[in-house]
Amino acid sequence: MSEPHVSLDQADLGPVPEKLRGPLEEQLSSALRHATEVVSGDYRDESVDEVAARLVEQTRAGLHPDIAEAFQPDLARVRQVAESIVRGR
Template sequence: MVEPHVTLDPNTLSPVEQKLRGPLEDQLTSAMKAATDKVSHEYSGEPVDQVATEILDETRAGLHHDIAEGFVPDQRELRRVAEAVVREA
């Protein structure tokens, strides 16, 4: 099973975000894991790019809207997760 993990770049965070980095990474990782599990269970042959979009949409849907609006995952990592969903189907 795919185990996504979100790591925030401390060089891009504001001082407040830096203080909240650990809990924020945990929340983002949890939302992405739940999204990946859901997309994986509903997978029915979609291409990798569509799977990546679905994972991102589901992740954002599981977050508070302020956090969701600011969440821009590493596209390579998101694609890696989507490729794993397709591969494991």
């Protein structure tokens, strides 16, 4: 499985968040990578949808509450990561 990464759409960002884009993407990516490790290591024959939901939940748990609340992941990409876990990495 390739290492998951979060990219923020520049069109959605204003001037201040744009300055923080790199560090924010890294924080989000790090939380998603950690969530992927946790969910993969604790995989219990769940469906892709269940794994995807766990990935989002675990990712949010690894973020500051304000960031977690605003985090709107690309669900298609989360589903790809979930599919990789279900297929056996």
